[in-house]
Amino acid sequence: MPHSEFNDPFKEARNKTGIGKMVDQDDPLLMVLSHADVKAYAQDHQTFSSDARPGRIVVPSEEKIRDIRQIPFEMDPPEHTAYRGVMEDWFRRPYQKGYEAALDELVAQSVDEALQKEAVEVVTDFSLRLQSKALTLLVNVPIKEAETWISWGTHVFRSDDNPLDSTKADVLYQYLDEQIEQAADSSGEDMYSVLSAAELNGRKLTKDEIKGIMILTFAGGRDTIINAITNTISYFADHPEALDLIKAEPKLIHKATEELLRYFSPLTHMGRVVQEDTHVCEHAAEANSKISLCWASANRDESVFDSPNEVVLDRSKNPHVAFGFGAHNCLGAHHTRKLMKSLILQLASQVKQIEVIDADENIEEWGTFKRKVGFEKLRVRFRGL
């Protein structure tokens, strides 16, 4: 199977019952699989809440390594709406010309460096580095800060032998405590200082609230973006003609980016906690049990997408939910879209061919479902035009 082919393990269950079952650390979980149900449940926060013990709505649950909630995603409207209001302008900065130009420069440098090397291990030597450098723009701190973040590896809560590594999580927490402390009374223009000065309902944010926002900024956009970048490179390795096409028709970039995000769906699912006994796709769901909204399955729903298992770069109707849906739609989506577009355009203008030398796939296991989400390792050779 070509490296850039990503399976849809949910098809049969989606069509038969609309749900999948798994157990997450002794907590049974019903996975909601169809596009229509995922959208409907995502909007029904009264029945399916995000406001649970910190870490519980993430799958796998991070309750064991977190006691501070990530903001704003571990809360419901109207509380959620107020916090989001404080952050929204900041997360729209990727639309500013200066931001865009700086991002383009980072991407160009990364591609140039890759072209000069004999071989590149994409996950750690390209995607992690680019993700971290790009994050310095979102947090608005000097680029040298990226070296510290790169040293943490691809996931801030997972290490090679431990999917929930509290020692690792502590490194991030301590780092953030220090940054927030330093920014407390400063008039700086970095994200910590801006949040320290921000007001919510006539009061300042607490340090724990700022920390909750920063943990989400660091954790939520890390492995997801790394997978999006790595998988995109694997796609162009298998499809050099797609690079030619985008080079000839740069306007395609918008549709092509959305399509790759749909196809790869870097975040498989996100949980909710059931508030009262109810039914999920005709299946009983008890109060306080967990469901998940499976973005990856919804994005392959054949009742919404023609040829769902093919990458159709100019797909015209593409209501994908790779960034979630409804009030919790990803705040980092603007940054991610700009980054992905910049990368694809840069590859199209500079790269003729990407040869895969070796690859080690990253397969997630959710109950009986096995889903490829990215790569542990992807070694390639870039050839310039």
Ligand code: EMZ
């Ligand atoms: C959480 C999550 C957010 C979680 C939008 O996704 O991403 C995961 O990678 C993190 O581990 O803590 O931030």
